[in-house]
Amino acid sequence: MxxxxxxxxxxxxxxxxxxxxxxCAWGKEENDFELVVSGASTIDAGAYIYIDGSECGGVVDAMEDQLAAGVSTLTYSGRTWHGMLANKILEPDKGKDYLTVSGTASTVIGSLISRVGLDSVFDAVVPPDGSGDPSIKQYQFDRYVDAYTGLRKMCAANGLKLRLAYTSGQVNIWAEPVAHYGDSIDSDLIDFDATRTWRKPNHLIGLGKGELRNRIVSHWYADSKGNVTQTQTFKGLDEIAQVYDYSSAEADELAKNTKKKLQDLQSEGEVKVTVHEDSGIVFDVGDTVTARDNLTGITVNATISKKIVKVSGGVMSVDYEAE
Known part of the structure; x- marks a missing residue:
């Protein structure tokens, strides 16, 4: 129970x-919950609901009252702890282009929590497993990123994942190393549907400001390893060219963005991953799992991007989404 x-x-x-x-869901998007409690009592606006010692919980923001045949069903909804962070923005200091941080994870996270005004809700701690306080190397946040996305990206850049758990009246928040599940576990842990594309666009022509003969043009090329330079490797049948229209760009901006666009096009294909919730392993958002198809040799490394916890009839089930 x-x-x-x-x-x-x-x-x-x-x-x-x-x-x-x-x-209750958290990770990529959503970061909210929906709750129906049996019985006649109500829940206060702004109340917390939580499963003690777990990451599952949040604040009540709304209620829906459905009255049918004299019987009311009250559905409460709100933000998870993660959703609270997602509703805060990390801004650069006045006069600065970017917000940058470095130091021990607990100190950095604590300063960021205080920065967005949530230090009365969250307490930045060292990992409770006794593994020690990891370090955050010099990290630059995207401009005006939401705090949850920013914290997760900061952690990922340092090989860490963000963890939260409500206990003793406070949401403890910390960073710990990402767990990698691969050859050490059952290969049936995940299924995948992978599309591999061998020949991708390898010549991108960027078109910037100007008209006709005066228009700025920037040529970029990709080689067989996906490296992008201004030296052409593929010609004739092997050349696959496309146009990138960026009519407002000056020469420098056009070159930079055309190169990046071609780099983005070098992905080998698309992958859809399904993680089996009955694997017996509890994953966290940010953990990675690996699967290999021995027939084709395709290996897929997937990152857990969302965790969905459902409780009904006293029984908990956990679903995962990966990308």
Whole structure:
């Protein structure tokens, strides 16, 4: 039986619930929950709901009241802890182009939490497993990125993942090394549908400002390894050329963006990954899993991008999305 704790509007534990239905998601997009609790009592606006010691929980933002045949069904919804972070923006300091950080993970995360005004909700801690406080190397955030995306990208750039857990009236938040699941686990852990493209666009012609003969033109080429330069490798039948229209760009900007566009086109194809929730392994957002098809030799490395926890009838199920 998975017990749900419900607080009052002051975030003091008010009661627990055993008979409820919960759908809680975090990671890429969503970062919200929906809750139906059996019984006649209501939940305060702004209350917390949580499963103690877990990452599952958040703040109540809305209620839907459905009355049918004299019986009301109340559905509560709100932001998960992750959604609270996603609704805050990391801005550069006044007079600065970018926000940059470095130091121990707990110190950096703590300063960022305080920066967005959530230090009354979150407490930056060292990993509770005793592995030590990892380091964040000099990191530059995207301009005006939301705090959740920014924290996750910062962690990923340092081989870490962002973890949260509600305990003792506070949401503990920390960074720990990403877990990689590959040859050490069952190869049936994930399924994939992969499309491999051997010959991709290898010549991109960027068109910038100007008209007719005066228009700025920038040529970029990709070689067999996907390296992009201004030296042509493929010709004749092997050349696959495309035009990149960027009519507002000056020469420098056009060259930079045409090169980047061709680099983006060098992906070998598309992959759709399904992670089996009955694997017996608990993944976190940011962990990686690997699968290989021995027939084709294709190996897929997938990153867990979303975690969806559902509780119904006292039984918890966990689904994952990967990319």
């Amino acid at each position: 998975v017990e749900l704790i419900i607080t009052d509007s002051n975030h003091v534990d008010a009661r627990s619930a055993a008979d409820y239905t919960l759908d």
